[in-house]
Amino acid sequence: HVQLVESGGGSVQAGGSLRLSCVVSGYTRSRVCMGWFRRAPGKAREAVAVIERDGSIEYAASVKGRFTISKDNAKNTLYLQMNNLTPEDTAMYYCATGIRVRASLLHEANFDYWGQGTQVTVS
Numbered sequence: 418h419v420q421l422v423e424s425g426g427g428s429v430q431a432g433g434s435l436r437l438s439c440v441v442s443g444y445t446r447s448r449v450c451m452g453w454f455r456r457a458p459g460k461a462r463e464a465v466a467v468i469e470r471d472g473s474i475e476y477a478a479s480v481k482g483r484f485t486i487s488k489d490n491a492k493n494t495l496y497l498q499m500n501n502l503t504p505e506d507t508a509m510y511y512c513a514t515g516i517r518v519r520a521s522l523l524h525e526a527n528f529d530y531w532g533q534g535t536q537v538t539v540s
Contacts, residue, residue, distance in 0.1 A: 418443050418444065419441065419442070419443040419444060419445055419448065419514060419530040420441070420442045420443050420530075421439050421440070421441050421442075421512045421513070421514065421530060421531065421532035422439065422440050422442075422532055422533070423437060423438065423439045423510065423511065423512045423532045423533065423534060423535040424437070424438050424439075424440075424535060425437040425438045425535060426510060426535030426536045426537045427536075427537070427538070428538040428539075428540065429502055429537075429538070429539055429540075430539070430540060431502060431503055431504060431539055431540065432501060432502065433502050433539070434498070434499060434500045434501075434502065435499045435502065435537060436496060436497065436498050436499070437453065437496065437497040437499070437510055437512075437535060437537075438494055438495070438496055439451075439453075439494065439495040439496075439497075439512030439532060440492075440493060440494050441493045441494070441495065441512075441514060442493065445493075445514060447516055448514040448515055448516060448530070449469055449470040449471075449516060449517055450467055450468075450469055450470075450514060450515050450516070450517050450522060450527045450528060451467070451468055451469075451488060451495045451512070451513070451514045452464060452465070452466060452467035452468065452486070452495075452512075452513050452514075452522070452523070452527075452528065453465040453466050453467075453486060453495070453497045453510055453511070453512060453513075454510070454511045454513055454525070454528075455506075455508035455509065455510045455511065455537075456508055456509050456511070456534075457505075457507060457508040458507075458508075460508075462511070462525070463477065464477055464523035464524075464525065465477050465480055465484065465497065465510070466480065466484055466485075466486035466497060467486070467522040467523055467527070468486050468487070468488055468495070468522075469517065469522060473522060474486060474522075475521070475522040475523050477523065479505070480499075480506075483499065483500050483501045483502075484497060484498065484499050484500070485497070485498040485500075486498075495512055497510070499537070502537075502539045503539060504539050504540060505539075506537060506539050507537060507538050507539050508536075508537060509534040509535070509536050509537075510534060510535050510536075510537050511531055511532055511533075511534045512531070512532040513528035513530060513531045513532070514528060514529075514530050515527050515528035515529040515530060516529070
């Protein structure tokens with residue numbers, strides 16, 4: 418069983434920054450993909466950034482150049498540094514992990530364990 422707990426969300430003004438954290442526990446040996454997704458009000462969940470165990474990274478076009486995904490294996494923690502935030506970034510942000518089954522790292526099918534989410538509001 419795998420558990421993911423996000424933190425770091427909050428309210429920020431446009432142009433500001435936030436750093437999300439996700440602590441992962443449990444049996445994760447087979448889970449090679451870790452990523453961040455988000456769901457804005459009235460919209461479908463979308464991938465934001467994903468990192469694979471070998472270090473490969475993919476970003477959604479909408480966040481490329483502004484967001485940075487990273488992980489600290491010693492702390493079993495995944496991070497998402499978000500800079501130059503805009504109101505369009507307002508959403509519930511979810512951490513996820515899973516086994517890669519699709520060519521694209523950003524595909525939701527690669528993920529089978531999800532956190533509860535942390536809210537990010539940009540005004």
